[in-house]
Each structure stands twice: as structure tokens, then as C-alpha cells.
Amino acid sequence: xxxxxxxxxxxxxxxxxxxxxxxxxxxxxxxxxxxxxxxxxxxxxxxxxxxxxxxxxxxxxxxxxxxxxxxxxxxxxxxxxxxxxxxxxxxxxxxxxxxxxxxxxxxxxxxxxxxxxxxxxxxxxxxxxxxxxxxxxxxxxxxxxxxxxxxxxxxxxxxxxxxxxxxxxxxxxxxxxxxxxxxxxxxxxxxxxxxxxxxxxxxxxxxxxxxxxxxxxxxxxxxx
Numbered sequence: 001x002x003x004x005x006x007x008x009x010x011x012x013x014x015x016x017x018x019x020x021x022x023x024x025x026x027x028x029x030x031x032x033x034x035x036x037x038x039x040x041x042x043x044x045x046x047x048x049x050x051x052x053x054x055x056x057x058x059x060x061x062x063x064x065x066x067x068x069x070x071x072x073x074x075x076x077x078x079x080x081x082x083x084x085x086x087x088x089x090x091x092x093x094x095x096x097x098x099x100x101x102x103x104x105x106x107x108x109x110x111x112x113x114x115x116x117x118x119x120x121x122x123x124x125x126x127x128x129x130x131x132x133x134x135x136x137x138x139x140x141x142x143x144x145x146x147x148x149x150x151x152x153x154x155x156x157x158x159x160x161x162x163x164x165x166x167x168x169x170x171x172x173x174x175x176x177x178x179x180x181x182x183x184x185x186x187x188x189x190x191x192x193x194x195x196x197x198x199x200x201x202x203x204x205x206x207x208x209x210x211x212x213x214x215x216x217x218x219x220x221x222x223x224x
Contacts, residue, residue, distance in 0.1 A: 029066035030054070030222065033079075035087040035113075036071045039094030041121065043087070044071070049194035050086060056211040057218055061151060074099035079106050084221055085113045088191045090120040093128050100131045107132070107174075107181040112221035115184040116191040119164045129174060129182065138172035138184055147171070147183060150220040152212040159209035161202065162189035179224065183217060190214060 047069045054067035148154040158169040169188035193210025
């Protein structure tokens with residue numbers, strides 16, 4: 001066997017293994033992994049958020065989920081065990097070159113990242129995601145986009161859960177080959193509506209709206 005053929009075979013085996021990891025969403029319980037990042041931002045805040053959201057998803061859909069809190073380091077190969085990632089915080093975010101490379105590979109091979117600005121994240125996350133997709137800027141999604149209608153209907157776009165600057169909430173996206181692979185919510189604070197009720201003392205209707213929109217994100221990501 002020639003060296004060239006040998007290398008091609010190794011590459012094919014790697015890609016098949018990679019696809020199996022990413023495609024675990026079709027045959028195992030779904031987890032929403034929290035992204036651990038450096039830079040000083042509080043990536044770890046409100047650990048009950050994902051647990052409550054996934055419990056809600058289990059009741060509202062037939063998606064098999066495992067409602068646990070797990071975090072993942074972008075530099076770790078464990079990244080590829082999760083079809084969905086969640087990144088949030090109030091401050092600085094810093095990706096290393098290795099994290100940028102692995103996150104790009106993850107997103108280009110079917111992975112999905114949801115980012116929620118918990119107020120103070122915006123200027124940092126835009127800069128870091130530019131490293132991941134240098135040829136793109138975040139594009140605001142129209143209210144007609146499927147992510148607002150995948151399960152529950154949000155004809156007017158994102159619900160606003162917490163008030164900060166009295167700005168209209170916006171949903172932005174990054175794409176790979178036409179597929180929305182990164183969804184970023186700004187001035188909405190969806191993630192603050194997911195933790196245990198006593199954490200933020202949000203009115204029930206705000207929590208319900210945030211959980212419904214969170215469900216939409218998961219449904220859309222897994223079906224697209």
C-alpha cells in the first residue's frame with residue numbers, strides 16, 4: 001500500500017469516527033454542555049440553568065435529554081461528545097489558538113453553539129468569535145427565521161427576560177455552508193430565566209417565555 005493511500009484511509013477513519021461523535025444526538029440522550037473559557041468571565045454562573053431547561057424540553061417535546069450540568073473545555077477532545085454547547089457570562093472571554101481551532105472544527109462538522117449575553121459579554125464575544133470565523137460578522141436573524149418558530153411561536157422575535165439598557169433584544173447568527181451553527185442572543189438574558197426560581201425571582205410568565213425560547217433553540221439545532 002502506498003503512503004498516499006494509507007494517509008487517505010486514516011483520514012477517512014478519523015472523519016467517520018468524528019461524525020459518530022457529533023451524530024450521537026440521534027441515538028442517545030442530549031446534554032447541553034457549558035463552555036468553560038479563560039479571561040476572567042463568570043462562565044460558571046447559574047449552574048441550575050441547563051438542568052431546568054432540559055427538564056422543560058423533556059416535558060414539551062419527545063427529545064431524549066439528560067438534565068445535568070456539565071462543562072467542557074474547548075481545548076479538550078470531549079468537546080466533540082456534545083451536539084450542543086452553551087456559553088454565557090458577564091465579562092471577558094479569551095480563546096486560545098487551540099480552542100479557536102477546535103471550536104471551528106466542531107462547528108463545521110455539525111456542532112451548535114448558543115451564546116447568551118448575560119450583560120457585559122458583547123464586546124468580548126464578538127472579538128473571539130471573529131477568530132473562529134474571520135470572514136464573518138454576526139448577522140441579525142429576521143423574525144421569520146425558523147429558530148423563532150421551531151416548536152413555540154415567537155413572531156416578534158426574542159422575549160426580553162431582564163432589563164439592562166432598555167434596548168430591544170436581538171438574535172444574531174454565524175453560518176457555515178448556509179447552516180446556522182452559532183446563535184447569539186443580546187439584551188434578552190434568556191439564560192437568566194432558566195435557573196431555579198429563587199435565583200432571580202422572575203415572574204412566572206418571564207420564566208415560561210425563556211424556557212420556551214430555549215426549547216426552540218434546542219429543537220432547531222437538533223433538526224437542522
